[in-house]
Amino acid sequence: DILPAAERTYLLEELNRTAAAYPSQRCIHELFEQQVQKTPDAVAVVCADERLSYGELNARANRLAHHLIAFGVKPDQPVAICLERSPMMVVGVLAILKAGGAYLPLDPAYPSARLNQVLDDAAPRLLLADAAGRAALGGDGLTGVTVVDLETATPAWAELPATDPDPRALGLTSRHLAYVI
Template identity: 85%
Template sequence: MRRTPEAVAVVCQDERVSYGELNARANRLAHHLIALGVKPDQPVAICVERSPAMVVGLLAILKAGGAYVPLDPAYPSPRLNQVLADAAPRLLLCDAAGRAALGPEVLTGVTVVDLETATPGWAELPASNPDPRALGLTSRHLAYVIYTSGSTGTPKGVMVEHASTVNLLHWSSGVFADSEISRTLFSTSISFDLSVYECFVPLSQGSTLYLVEDALALAQTPLDVSLINTVPSAIAALVDRQAVPASTSVINSCGERLKADLIERVFDSSGVEKICNLYAPSETTTYSTWICMPRGEAVVETIGRPIANTRIYLLDAHGQPVPFGAVGELYIGGAG
C-alpha cells in the first residue's frame, strides 16, 4: 500500500478501489470501532452484501483488533440468527441487505454500525493505521470465527488466530508467482473459509481481487482474472459453459473431491497452466495440504502433501502411525 497507493486493490462491477483508498476507509472505520470499545479477541459480526464495503468492513474489524464473524445475507435467517446467538457479538456491521436478512428483532440486542450511511460518523476520523501494540493485539489473538456447515451436528464456531492466518498467506506467497496471484477471483461467501484465501492472499501481495457474487458470474461477465479458487462443482459448470477466462493460468480446487476427468477437461478446454488441489478442515485454517499439477504432467487424485509449517499423520485407533498403504485417521498439526 505504501509503495503503490494508486494500484487497484478491489474491482467490483464498475467500481475500482485503490490500495490507498481501501486502507484509508478501513482505518477510519477501525478507529470508530475502537472508540466503540472493540478489544482483541472480541467477536464483531458483519452482515453485508458483496461489495467493496464488505472488504472495508473485514479489514476494519481486523485493524481494530476484533475477530470478524461473517454472516452472509444470502443465507437463511434461522441460520444467521443461530450464529449470532452463539457468537454473541456486541457489535454488528450491517447494510440494508443484512438488516433484511436478520430481521428487526435480532438487531435490538446488538449495536449496529450501518455501512450504508451517506455521511458516516467516522468519515472525519484519522486515515492512519491503528497501532496494534497500543491495542495490545498479538499474533495469538483471534482473527475470525467462521461457523461450520453443521452437516455432522450443531454448527460450531471455528476460532482462528492471526498467526495461523499469516502462515497460510506466507505459504501462498512462496508457492505462487506474483503473476499468478495478480488478478484473483473473490467469489466465495465470507461464511465459507475459502474466502480467507481469496480475500487476503491478493491483498497481502499487492494484487487485485475481483469481487463477484459467485464463480458462475464468469459465465455472464468474463473477467481478466489470473487465479480462480473454488469448488470442483463450480469448476465443472464453468467448463460446461466454456466460461473459464482465457487469462486464467491457475485454478485452485478445494472443498470437494477433485476427480481426474475434471482435471483433464479443464486442460482440454482452456489455457489453464496448472491445477492445484487443496484440502483442510476449517479448524486448520483453510488449507493444510496441496498438490499442484502442471499441464502436460501426470494427473493424480490426491490431496497432496502438507503446506509450510504443517505436519500430517495417519494414525490407527490407538494413535499409532499406520503402515504405508493402510487406512488410517488423518491428524493435522502445525501452525494452522
C-alpha cells in the same frame, strides 16, 4: 507416464516449490499495510464499476477501525459483519481486523433463522450491516447488538483519522483471533 522423468519432476516439483518465509509475528492487516506502502495507487478491489486503490481502501478501513475502537472493540472480540459482497464488505473486514476484533461473517443469503442462531452462539456486541444484512437478520437478530450502518451517506467515521491504528497500543498480536466461523 507420458512425460520424461526430468520434465515431470520440473513441472510437478520445481514449478510448485512455493515455500517462502512468512512473518508469523505480524498481523494480517499489517502485511496489507506493507503493500499499501509499496503500491498505494495500485487497484486493490474491483466490483462492477467501482475500483479502490490500496491507499483508498486502507484510508477507509482506518477511519472505520478508529470508529470501532471508540465503540470498545478489543482483541479477540467477535464483530459480526452482514452485508452484500461489495468493496464496503472488504473495508469492513479490514477495519475489524485493524481494530483488533475477530470478524464473524454472516451471509445475507442465508436463512434468517440460521443467521440468528450464529449471532446467539457467538454473541457479538457489534454488527456491521447494510440494508440486505438488516433485512436478512430481521428484527430478532438486531436485538442486543449495536448496528453500525455501512450505507450511510455521511458516516460518523468520515472525519476520523485515516492513519493506521497501532496494533501494539491496542494490545493486538498475531496470536489473537482474526475471525470466528
